[in-house]
Amino acid sequence: MKAIVKPTEKLSGEINSLSSKNYTTRYLLAAALSEGTSTIYYPAHSEDSDAMRRCIHDLGAELQEDNEKIVITGFGKSPKPVKELNVGNAGAVLRFLMSTATLCPEVTFVNTYPTSLGKRPHDDLIKALEQMNVKVAHQSGKLPITIYGGNPKGGKIQVSGQVSSQFLSSLLFLTPLLEEDSEIVVLDDLKSKVVVGQTLDVLRQAGIQFEVSEDFMFYKIPGNQKYVPKKYVVEGDYPGSAAILAAAAVTNSNVSMLRLMENSKQGEKAAVDVLKKMGVHLNYEGSTLQIHGNQKLIAGEFNGDHFTDAVLAMVAAAVFAEGTSRFYDVENLRYKECDRITDFCNELKKAGANVEEKQSEIIVHGQPNGVEGGVEINAHFDHRVIMALTVVGLRSKKGLIINDAEHVAKSYPQFFEHIQSLGANVELIK
Ligand SMILES: O=C(O)C1=C[C@@H](OP(=O)(O)O)[C@@H](O)[C@H](O)C1
Numbered sequence: 001m002k003a004i005v006k007p008t009e010k011l012s013g014e015i016n017s018l019s020s021k022n023y024t025t026r027y028l029l030a031a032a033l034s035e036g037t038s039t040i041y042y043p044a045h046s047e048d049s050d051a052m053r054r055c056i057h058d059l060g061a062e063l064q065e066d067n068e069k070i071v072i073t074g075f076g077k078s079p080k081p082v083k084e085l086n087v088g089n090a091g092a093v094l095r096f097l098m099s100t101a102t103l104c105p106e107v108t109f110v111n112t113y114p115t116s117l118g119k120r121p122h123d124d125l126i127k128a129l130e131q132m133n134v135k136v137a138h139q140s141g142k143l144p145i146t147i148y149g150g151n152p153k154g155g156k157i158q159v160s161g162q163v164s165s166q167f168l169s170s171l172l173f174l175t176p177l178l179e180e181d182s183e184i185v186v187l188d189d190l191k192s193k194v195v196v197g198q199t200l201d202v203l204r205q206a207g208i209q210f211e212v213s214e215d216f217m218f219y220k221i222p223g224n225q226k227y228v229p230k231k232y233v234v235e236g237d238y239p240g241s242a243a244i245l246a247a248a249a250v251t252n253s254n255v256s257m258l259r260l261m262e263n264s265k266q267g268e269k270a271a272v273d274v275l276k277k278m279g280v281h282l283n284y285e286g287s288t289l290q291i292h293g294n295q296k297l298i299a300g301e302f303n304g305d306h307f308t309d310a311v312l313a314m315v316a317a318a319v320f321a322e323g324t325s326r327f328y329d330v331e332n333l334r335y336k337e338c339d340r341i342t343d344f345c346n347e348l349k350k351a352g353a354n355v356e357e358k359q360s361e362i363i364v365h366g367q368p369n370g371v372e373g374g375v376e377i378n379a380h381f382d383h384r385v386i387m388a389l390t391v392v393g394l395r396s397k398k399g400l401i402i403n404d405a406e407h408v409a410k411s412y413p414q415f416f417e418h419i420q421s422l423g424a425n426v427e428l429i430k
């Protein structure tokens, strides 16, 4: 699918925000790891959340779904001994399930996206699992990966958090089910620390006991625990909504987004503060976030590690700001669906933006008069590149053609429909 994005001056209307992908994957897993029946209200519907649904079903969970909810009967610590799992292009789903798969004798995670997830590194999690009586066959830390488990052991576990927080989250889901008590020490740095808070939030809701140090680098997890079956309610998704907010920020707009909680634990909620700092008017009325853009933005300096999945959308807004913006501490964007520093900056430059990259920074020299556009954009299999370049296209002189735009469905299948409903001049060609 091609998305033809044309210059658009105004956006207005109301959007029912999509449901949080990161909470949906976590609730699905917590429900699968319990032995009873849980209900998840308003789950996300996207390729990534569908990948988690498919895999827990393959592992033996029973799922029944209607428009509002999924009812799940879990497999506890005894999944079906499947041979193969296909997570699509979903990094978090792969990493979370690599630990769950140690409860089976032998599971291979296949490589269906060789140029996206197939390029991402999982060495740090593999090294941690190898400390737990698990053997792992892999291609230099990448897919396809076979986990030889059956009898994983808790105890003292070390894991690096330098590349991804998903490795730690993965171990936090598994260790409560093991016979032994565990102590997890995070080595090096811990990137995307805020999303670990969402993991801990879900574990607490599922009745799991643990101790955690203030800096999130050390954990004590008693063994022999059970996930309690629960009713979970999924809140709105800030990472996806950040792209709509960025679009509203670069146009003359009056947009309301329903279902975005002001006290959310999602790191990408920081997009609201980033845009406020850039001079955009935003306010909450209950759980509705209202944004009024007037095309005027001021540059700023931001630690992007606090809102990792919203960085690209915020960079897209900064493309039109007065002055130079700097997004720092973002090196781990290089290990996502594409290299979100080099690949993204190259696409932005094609569109006419003035950006520079460093190993762990994106620097944006803003152009309040808009960018030239008039080119075709390579999506690099990355939903967040697609959404961010759509924002740029709206304020370009000649528009942008985004190729392979169907990959937006990894997290936000209704993105184009939503932005069109606000008045964005976007045409889709199948
Ligand atoms: O735990 C999660 O659900 C996620 C963690 C983050 O990844 P990293 O920890 O690799 O930054 C984020 O980018 C991803 O979209 C979802």
Ligand SMILES: C=C(OP(=O)(O)O)C(=O)O
Binding pocket: 048, 089, 090, 091, 092, 093, 309, 336, 337, 384, 411
């Ligand atoms: C990086 C992302 O997801 P994942 O790591 O789960 O593939 C994302 O949603 O932007």
